[in-house]
Amino acid sequence: MKYNPKFAEVGASLPGFSNLHPLTAQIEGGEPLAAGSLEAIWESERLLQEVTGMEAFTMQPMAGAQGELTGILLIAAYHRSKGNRKTKVIVPDSAHGTNPATATMAGYEVINIESRDGMVDPEALAAVLDDSVAALMMTCPNTLGLFERHLPEIVKLLRSVDALLYYDGANFNACMGRLRTGDVGFDVVHLNLHKTMGTPHGGGGPGSGPVGVSARLEPFLPGPRVVRHADGSFGLKHDLPQSIGQVAPFYGNFSMYLRALAYMLRCGGEGLARATTYAVLNANYMLARLRDHLHIPYDRICMHEFVASASPLGEYGVHALDLAKALLDKGYHAPTIYFPLIVKECLMFEPTETESRETLDRFCDDLIAIIERARVNPQAIQDAPLTLPVRRLDETRAARSMIVTEEKS
Ligand SMILES: *Cc1c(COP(=O)(O)O)cnc(C)c1O
Numbered sequence: 001m002k003y004n005p006k007f008a009e010v011g012a013s014l015p016g017f018s019n020l021h022p023l024t025a026q027i028e029g030g031e032p033l034a035a036g037s038l039e040a041i042w043e044s045e046r047l048l049q050e051v052t053g054m055e056a057f058t059m060q061p062m063a064g065a066q067g068e069l070t071g072i073l074l075i076a077a078y079h080r081s082k083g084n085r086k087t088k089v090i091v092p093d094s095a096h097g098t099n100p101a102t103a104t105m106a107g108y109e110v111i112n113i114e115s116r117d118g119m120v121d122p123e124a125l126a127a128v129l130d131d132s133v134a135a136l137m138m139t140c141p142n143t144l145g146l147f148e149r150h151l152p153e154i155v156k157l158l159r160s161v162d163a164l165l166y167y168d169g170a171n172f173n174a175c176m177g178r179l180r181t182g183d184v185g186f187d188v189v190h191l192n193l194h195k196t197m198g199t200p201h202g203g204g205g206p207g208s209g210p211v212g213v214s215a216r217l218e219p220f221l222p223g224p225r226v227v228r229h230a231d232g233s234f235g236l237k238h239d240l241p242q243s244i245g246q247v248a249p250f251y252g253n254f255s256m257y258l259r260a261l262a263y264m265l266r267c268g269g270e271g272l273a274r275a276t277t278y279a280v281l282n283a284n285y286m287l288a289r290l291r292d293h294l295h296i297p298y299d300r301i302c303m304h305e306f307v308a309s310a311s312p313l314g315e316y317g318v319h320a321l322d323l324a325k326a327l328l329d330k331g332y333h334a335p336t337i338y339f340p341l342i343v344k345e346c347l348m349f350e351p352t353e354t355e356s357r358e359t360l361d362r363f364c365d366d367l368i369a370i371i372e373r374a375r376v377n378p379q380a381i382q383d384a385p386l387t388l389p390v391r392r393l394d395e396t397r398a399a400r401s402m403i404v405t406e407e408k409s
Contacts, residue, residue: 177273
């Protein structure tokens with residue numbers, strides 16, 4: 001997403017939702033007073049189950065990274081309950097950087113495996129697999145914007161040592177209506193609703209990183225959980241003896257996933273699939289337009305994003321950073337340039353489903369003009385940005401002598 005659709009904002013600010021005290025459902029006799037909100041949580045979980053094919057969801061995690069931690073804690077709880085002694089989590093080098101950080105925070109040793117041809121390599125995976133492996137964390141589409149080709153083989157390998165499969169689905173806007181993680185055999189998936197459903201990434205607001213699980217992990221989900229009683233009324237269930245406990249205050253970022261709920265209801269299954277189609281089509285269109293102007297290290301059909309490299313401009317002394325700064329002058333948000341680590345001088349382009357052919361063309365034209373200028377007048381690009389209130393910042397000084405308080409005026 002690049003935009004906040006208005007209908008989702010309106011839905012989330014309905015007074016019945018926004019004026020309700022968050023403890024209402026927890027006071028005696030309060031559940032009926034919070035019936036609408038409880039139903040919204042229940043319905044959000046149910047729709048996400050349908051989108052992903054998972055058995056159950058928790059809406060509590062408030063960001064992708066927190067969803068990951070929740071997921072890995074669920075996996076740890078599962079292994080503990082079975083008496084499994086597991087100490088390692090495998091993370092491919094094409095995974096998102098939060099994955100190894102998460103596994104480390106949860107107390108696991110991280111085993112890195114190298115990708116081959118941009119893909120998780122089943123042979124490299126098999127070489128490090130043994131009974132001490134708790135899980136594999138897989139980002140799909142991976143950070144190169146590529147779909148992992150060997151999923152069935154990978155699932156089979158992990159199953160052979162009772163290791164679980166974690167799917168980093170932060171970029172599920174490349175998969176909706178096309179792939180369900182539950183159908184492929186994954187045990188845990190987190191989604192970034194603030195990238196995929198009704199709110200943009202880095203939009204300045206809070207996030208929502210709900211986690212879906214397979215049936216065997218359901219008993220460990222965070223509580224309290226919203227339940228629907230036989231008579232159709234909604235309530236909270238606190239008696240969850242195997243739960244890993246609460247991972248967020250109240251029910252997570254409620255108003256964020258209300259926006260996602262509005263988005264899902266408005267789009268329907270078909271609309272979500274169409275959003276995915278456009279996200280993927282737009283990225284491939286841009287890739288085709290930029291292919292002859294930058295280096296494309298993994299040049300094939302991409303998913304919702306692709307990674308290019310500014311390495312051909314090295315001989316002019318122009319780097320990815322310079323192109324990113326020059327784009328600011330033209331009024332664009334700069335692409336990610338320090339990630340993924342496996343591509344030098346990388347530029348990651350993710351146009352999203354909401355751009356039109358015209359805006360995609362305008363961006364490509366402007367970027368191509370910058371690249372051509374870099375060849376004849378590198379200095380002009382190295383000096384960018386020229387039109388912003390601040391030019392290039394001294395990033396080292398900014399990090400070393402950080403000023404985090406404001407002068408009293
Ligand atoms: C954005 C992202 C994350 C982290 O999500 P946050 O909400 O920023 O914590 C994790 N994995 C992938 C693949 C992502 O794109």
